[in-house]
Amino acid sequence: MEKKFKRTLITTALPYANGPVHIGHLAGVYVPADIYARYLRLRGEDVVMVGGSDEHGVPITLRARKEGITPQEVVDRYHTIIKDSLEELGVSFDIYSRTTSKLHHETASEFFRHLYDKGEFTVQTALQPYDEKSGEFLADRYVVGTCPRCHNENAYGDQCEACGSSLNVTDLINPRSALTGEPVKMRETTHWYLPLDKWEPKLREWILEGHKEWKTNVYGQCKSWLDAGLQPRAVSRDLKWGVPVPVEGAEGKVLYVWFDAPIGYISNTKELLPDTWEKYWKDPESRIINFIGKDNIVFHCIVFPSML
Structure with a gap:
């Protein structure tokens, strides 16, 4: 009941x-x-x-x-x-x-x-794109360059909107800052991460066993993420x-x-x-x-x- x-x-x-x-x-x-x-x-x-x-x-x-x-x-x-x-x-x-x-x-x-x-x-240090002229780290969308797949010269650091390819900043050819047009440098920066992997066993039980009433697409997407193994997220x-x-x-x-x-x-x-x-x-x-x-x-x- x-x-x-x-x-x-x-x-x-x-x-x-x-x-x-x-x-x-x-x-x-x-x-x-x-x-x-x-x-x-x-x-x-x-x-x-x-x-x-x-x-x-x-x-x-x-x-x-x-x-x-x-x-x-x-x-x-x-x-x-x-x-x-x-x-x-x-x-x-x-x-x-x-x-x-x-x-x-x-x-x-x-x-x-x-x-x-x-x-x-958890704390992790990684290389992030940096604009020396503006003095700030750049989000992926603030980096543009040439797509390595279709050679569109204005692809973003996360996606090429010409061919639809998912990209990383390091994939771009001649990456530059969308703010100043200057070449992008990679610089270390530190961030805090939520360790989703720590909670994976509890989430697996809570979702896969406890919430079978969820809509099929919701349940299925969660299951695919859990089956692939959760990773920490910044x-x-x-x-x-x-x-x-x-x-x-x-x-x-x-x-x-x-x-x-x-x-x-x-x-x-x-x-x-x-x-x-x-x-x-x-x-x-x-x-x-x-x-x-x-x-x-x-x-x-x-x-x-x-x-x-």
Whole structure:
């Protein structure tokens, strides 16, 4: 017999504040979540639906540079457009917030610091592309060069959009900075990693044995990742836009957007229910249901549970 829960927390994948929402967002996440939340409310159940904009990461900085404005101006524009669109469509969020809020920065910092103090992270040093003229490390999308496969001269450090090939920065011929046009140098940098491999046995049991009711594509993608063997994932980036890494010696580093964004579900709940939010996250009589897109599967089903 299915367990009866006292309360339900519904989360919806955070739309990226780099453009407006489209029909795929609505059909895949927000309309189904809204139908389910309304259904539970009509049954008289205790249900809360939280959402918000995902406002950090490299694509936002790229758009800001292209338009000659700040990243904050970019996210302010699109957060407003997205929030207004969802309200006009009648999606019944109990709260729709954002990851640039002061409360979110505090919550994400506390989350990282808690894991850091427990010794849950590993530290790795690796070579990353560096622009000596601008004096900063470059994300993959800030590096362009000649594709080794099709010879497109403007391939990115992660992908060639001409032929569709997935690339690493070191694959590019004559890599250069998209910021200054200067040749890219490789320089050592240190980052913190979440050891997903440590949690693989627990995840394997929790997902493969405990959640056979998940949709076939969700279950299948998780199984393929587990069968391939989980690897540590970086939780920090050399970037100026984001939640600063809250430890000494981490100047110029921010929390990687995939680490910071799902914590938005927690900070949104705290913002809505400052005195009772923990009941929805920690009480065994509560359940959390995530409505997500297909590109969110790994983060919600493997990475975020490992963080929690």
